[in-house]
Amino acid sequence: MFKKVFLNLLATLLIVQVSACVTNKSLYPAVDVEMKLEKVSDHVYYARGMTGTATENQGFISNAAVIILDEGIILFDALGSPSLAEKILAEIRKISDKPIKKVFISHYHADHFYGVQFFKDMGAEIYAPKGAITYLNSEGATNRLNARRENLSPWINKQTRLVNPDHLIDQDSVIQFSGMDINILHFGAAHSHGDLSLYLPSEKVLLSGDLIFTGRIPFVGGDDINNWISKIETLAAMDANVIVPGHGAAFEDKQAGVKLTHEYLLFLRDQMAEAIDQMIPFDEVYAKINWEKFENLPAFKRANRINAYRVYLALEAQSF
Numbered sequence: 001m002f003k004k005v006f007l008n009l010l011a012t013l014l015i016v017q018v019s020a021c022v023t024n025k026s027l028y029p030a031v032d033v034e035m036k037l038e039k040v041s042d043h044v045y046y047a048r049g050m051t052g053t054a055t056e057n058q059g060f061i062s063n064a065a066v067i068i069l070d071e072g073i074i075l076f077d078a079l080g081s082p083s084l085a086e087k088i089l090a091e092i093r094k095i096s097d098k099p100i101k102k103v104f105i106s107h108y109h110a111d112h113f114y115g116v117q118f119f120k121d122m123g124a125e126i127y128a129p130k131g132a133i134t135y136l137n138s139e140g141a142t143n144r145l146n147a148r149r150e151n152l153s154p155w156i157n158k159q160t161r162l163v164n165p166d167h168l169i170d171q172d173s174v175i176q177f178s179g180m181d182i183n184i185l186h187f188g189a190a191h192s193h194g195d196l197s198l199y200l201p202s203e204k205v206l207l208s209g210d211l212i213f214t215g216r217i218p219f220v221g222g223d224d225i226n227n228w229i230s231k232i233e234t235l236a237a238m239d240a241n242v243i244v245p246g247h248g249a250a251f252e253d254k255q256a257g258v259k260l261t262h263e264y265l266l267f268l269r270d271q272m273a274e275a276i277d278q279m280i281p282f283d284e285v286y287a288k289i290n291w292e293k294f295e296n297l298p299a300f301k302r303a304n305r306i307n308a309y310r311v312y313l314a315l316e317a318q319s320f
Helices: 002-026 082-092 116-121 131-136 139-151 225-236 254-277 282-288 300-319
Strands: 037-039 044-047 064-069 072-076 100-104 125-129 167-169 173-177 180-188 195-200 205-213 242-247
Touching: 037 082, 044 205, 044 242, 064 082, 064 180, 082 116, 100 116, 116 125, 125 131, 125 180, 125 195, 131 139, 180 225, 205 225, 205 254, 225 254, 225 300, 242 254, 254 282, 254 300, 282 300
Parallel strands: 072 100, 100 125, 125 167, 205 242
Antiparallel strands: 037 044, 044 064, 064 072, 173 180, 180 195, 195 205
């Protein structure tokens, strides 16, 4: 009799556990995009987002890096939805069962941080540049989330929330984790309200975030294009064997790897600055520019005019 009761109790507990797992999974609608981790050094891997604009590929358009150490795992960026965050965790679990300890967000643009709630709920510490708070407190942050709930449904939904970081970075610093120095490079407003990169000197790996794009037209957040250009030059001069950009393939040839972003931003700035100096309206100058060098790149049709207009407005405001 006791044995039968015990077996029934055990069966009930197993059913509860299985039900709990199913319930937890249902919080995040599954994505079916292909994702894999590519190894770039002894301890660093990255997931390469697909080429596209923000609402394509189920939101998987940006990169995230994974640093696997003895004491646990550090992530650099959390991807564009909790579902994608869950997907990258599944890929991590194929090679490591260590806990996710820290998540560094390069900047607060939706495709890089909407997945952070998944890791925050797991107990990870969240680090972000100081400019993240400016963004989170803006009307634009709320509007963007509402828009994504429509155009990236069901992966962005009513349960998706904006997450404040636990730690704000406002200067260059070094932390040590599991015996490894992690250099945090703070760049202030450049591509966004605030940008940071990570550099691992022992591995000579640089995680740049969206200060560098490869294989597609960069997205211009419109904050400070001059600072952005100067920071690309800073990154290109670093002692790195591999750079993992915010979008596109990792690369070893630094000068070639940063060339597209650097040349594109210089071209935008110079064309828009000249138009403002001559007081030429945006529509008129945009129609006259020869975009041949960039027009066949992915995302050009969706992003280029918006990029140019943001730079035009920013430089116009500076001129006053």
